[in-house]
Amino acid sequence: AISVTATRDKDLIAKWTDARKSVMTSLSALKPGCSSVSLADDMGVPVSQVPKAVKAFQEIAAKYNVTVATYGHASDGNLHTKMVIDPTDRDEWDRGVQAVNEIFDVCIELGGTVTGEHGVGISKAPNFQQERASELSSIRAIKKAMDPENILNPGKLEQWEGAILRDLRYPCPEYMGNSPAAKNRS
Template identity: 60%
Template sequence: MVATNASGMRAVKYGATRDYVLGLEVVLADGSVIHVGTNTIKNSSGYQLERLFVGSEGTLGIITEVTLKVAPKPKRSAMVLAAFDRLEDAGKCVSNLISVPLIPSATELMDDICIRAVNKAVKAGLPDVEAICMIEVDGEPDMVAKELKVVEEVARRSGASSVQVSDDSKQMAKWTSARKSVMSALSRLGDELVSVSLADDMAVPISKIPEAVVAFHRIAEENNVIVGTYGHAADGNLHTKMLLDPCSEDSWTRGERAVGQIFDAVISLGGTVTGEHGVGMSKAPYMMRERPDAWRTMLAIKKALDPQDILNPGKLMQWEGGIIRDLRYPCRDLCPR
């Protein structure tokens, strides 16, 4: 989690891993051990090297010890499930919430592909609409009650066709479980299709969410591929899953083209190709496209700390393969020739 600066549903309010790391013990490429950061909340003593290693994906050093700060668990939480007949309106609801301003503890968006997949796979009973937003607020009981009213008003003003509100733990768990089942549910949506993670972790500015989700659907239609869009929308983090025919070369070609277009759309909106999962190999070429000047500086840091390239080589910056050519799914090899 530290090496990828992982985060999740509640990062919009509580932050990512980096926000909780105070200090690290790191083994460098030459075998030396260094300690970076401090045990204090405040620290202005030189470069913040702990932040350099967080999210470095093991390419600069091996993290062997972590000093973290923790946050108290909120006293109460409640959720709103807002249904929208237009995907764009669901995106507008998210940006409208943040501009109120109101910071929810979580805001999960699911499009119609994801809704259909989840309802089929786990009988979730989600509304049959083009998109839904699951919005959670938490904190002191009186504040939660006030924020629920604000969320409901914003959802309706943004075009919600229906709004459900609940503070029942079982109901909230059911909604959350439905959202968490999206990945596995998509893999079972098409009998001859497989769910693949190619353009799966983008992030865009909050104000650009409506444009982004509409662009993803347009790109899917233009390339004749099925794309499910979902994600932690209140911090701009969107995921897409493609359904491709593993035995069709044409399907893979259309998928690869769609991936490039999705990343180009994200970059043009001022976004990033990965919000929480990291770069690894598959996103390295697109990260170079996103940040060409910063990439050269990152490469210089890599060479300074790991001149022989022995720490997780080929990851993050230097991989030049093709996202489809070199990251084939094993099931494709089982297809009849």
């Protein structure tokens, strides 16, 4: 950090908090008709690698012609990205998904993780499996020992072919019915 500012001023704290909370909605103004979506969110890298990660994210965004905004808790290496895309445009989704996978790859290559504070869930399961490939059998054994009936968060670490958030929150019409999430909805 170049500088750090701390305050106990309640008005200033409220102003900073409001700015943080308005990131997602204000991003949609970047591209009329588009939405800020959480395709790659909540990654972590060592603090010393934050500048490299942010630079790489922007290079990836340019490569795939998508808009990626990065924000988060940079002081502890926890990064959030939002893509600003048209959720009904299949081509833009495809480019976004390719970008997401490369963003996650960068985090892993820099010694980080695909999930910093919010957990794995369904959408990051394939990337988490890539990151933790050597540990998956142990993770599954612990899960089976602690939850033999598989009633706690069932299916979250299963291999979800192509299960990106697109399939869960922002279904592109062309994708409906083609994803595990869509099939589970019926």
